[in-house]
Amino acid sequence: MKISKRLHEEGTKAILITLVIVVALGVLANWLWPSQTVWHYLLYAFLLIVLVLTIRFFRVPIWRETTLEEDAVLAPADGEIAANEEVMEDEYFHDKRRQISIFMSIYDVHINFFPFDGEVTYYKYHPGKFLVAFKPKSSTDNEHNTIILKDKKGREILVRQIAGFVARRIVCDLEPGDEAIAGEELGMIRFGSRVDVFLPLDADVKVKMGDRATGKETVLARLK
DSSP states (O other): OOOOOOBOTTHHHHHHHHHHHHHHHHHHHHHHOOSOOHHHHHHHHHHHHHHHHHHHHTBOOTTOOOOOOTTEEEOSSSEEEEEEEEEEETTTTOEEEEEEEEEEOTTSOOEEEOSSSEEEEEEEEEOOBOOOTTSTTHHHHBSEEEEEEEOTTSOEEEEEEEEOSSOOOEEOOOOTTOEEOTTSEEEEESSSEEEEEEEOTTOEEOOOTTOEEOTTTSEEEEOO
16 A cells, blocks of 8 residues: 655645744754754654654545545544444434444544545534543544535445544535545544444444454445
């Protein structure tokens, strides 16, 4: 799998701010303690790591290929499968659904992808808390976006972007009527978070707890 070095536009401000802070701290350290010591080099190494991690966070995997399989629901994000269970979905479906949750650490690609072809039929932003994203209550209590996608066969799935304890910005510019193309960008969540997918109960789930998912490549399930 090839990963592009291109960066997401959302990262421009964060990267520039981090660069300014890194340079300022380096200059300040040299002004306060002009003689170079091992502590200076440790500080430089730490600052460089912070800058590199910030840049890496906003990478966009443009050479990653989308898995094209009939009836497949693809992973909308990179990360670990943190939930795979039957739950009551009370916002839109108001019935029981199969919930698959993907927890994204700060080391994962944070672009979110459409999991299948269709149309955006519902979109709603919910302000809320910033609990640790892997906790079950974060799905409804945290700040989140709810997106309903409907394919040509009339099958619907719900995708929910959830802000976490560190993540404080959900990026999504969708509205009902927008086209959903499997593997295309849906949005992103900055600095660690979670994406939930709610499927029909008869969906043929292909992942289990603890599995690693790769956005737009891993097949989460197949719809009937």
